[in-house]
Amino acid sequence: MQEIILETIGLGKSFKGFSAVTDVNLKVTRGTIHALIGPNGAGKTTCFNLLTKFLEPTSGQILFNGFDITKEAPAEIARRGIIRSFQISAVFPHLTVLENVRVALQRGLGTEFFFWKSGSSLNVLNDRALELLHEVGLEEFAHKETLNLAYGRKRALEIATTLAMEPELMLLDEPTQGMGHEDVDHVTRLIDRVAKGRTILMVEHNMKVIASIANKITVLQRGSVLAEGSYQEVSSNPLVVEAYMGSHGGDAL
Structure with a gap:
């Protein structure tokens, strides 16, 4: 049975009545690369900020290795082995x-x-x-x-x-943002290489990167989980195609 290293249960964040993240249930399996994707404004970075406690959740729980870390401070989260990079x-x-x-x-x-x-x-x-x-x-x-x-x-x-x-869990926030093709390919290979024996949760906009290295993908839209599965599963999901075509002007997944 695959071991869950990170789990969120009904995770939510509201700002003065606006729900940035709503009822996100996420399970990250140890030893995998798990990608969090979605159109601009989908809530991906907000989720990262909640997981590392740069933001306090309005609702829900965060479990790491089975321990409830929802109320812990960012430094405590880091000491547990959840280490994040930034955009x-x-x-x-x-x-x-x-x-x-x-x-x-x-x-x-x-x-x-x-x-x-x-x-x-x-x-x-x-x-x-x-x-x-x-x-x-x-x-x-x-x-x-x-x-x-x-x-x-x-x-x-x-x-x-x-x-x-x-890190026991690496959180990579848009690791290939702003790069040319050659750098994107290099960093993608690098992430795939360092992932061996480690667990990575990454926010990434480049679908080629996601398709080549992610074991599992969670798609967010308007702060909620729209779909989840392998790249083949989510890229052929009509709801995901519609969400991306609407936000990217017809770009294919």
Whole structure:
């Protein structure tokens, strides 16, 4: 039997009477890539914000490994192993690629607030940082200032820093947004590679990406679940086709 790592039960969020998310029941299976898709304004990012407690749910429950985490703070959620990336680039531009990963790894040393310690005290993290950079294909850029990385490589670095937090569940918010075809293909292969032995929940607008790597897809429309299943199942669902054609001006799934 497949193990459920994350489950939402009747999850909802209202803003002054407007329901952004309504009765979302989501089950994410351990060891899979689960995609959350939908037209603009469907509630995808709101769902992510609820799962990581950047927003407080108005209704419903969030269960992680069977524990109710609905009332927990964002830091507690992260300590449990739910680690999120964001749509915008979130790296330190004037640190090297290696230093960015070391900052993420520093939590394991328990010295992240010891501001008086010298940078050399982090050298103990170099080997692990280089392992992570190798995993995302950035080892040769280890000593390059992050400011000078191409956009696609910055996104790869963000995945490395997310992995440094040792996530049990990775939440990736629009990981290929704003990329050209070559970068999209590279990051898609990267996500597929790092997903081995891990669980990923991702919001993604690019249907080619979804079709190639997602094991299961949940489609949202107007804050509610419209359909769920494999890419073949949801892409042939008349309700999903209508929702996308209406919002994307006739673009095919």
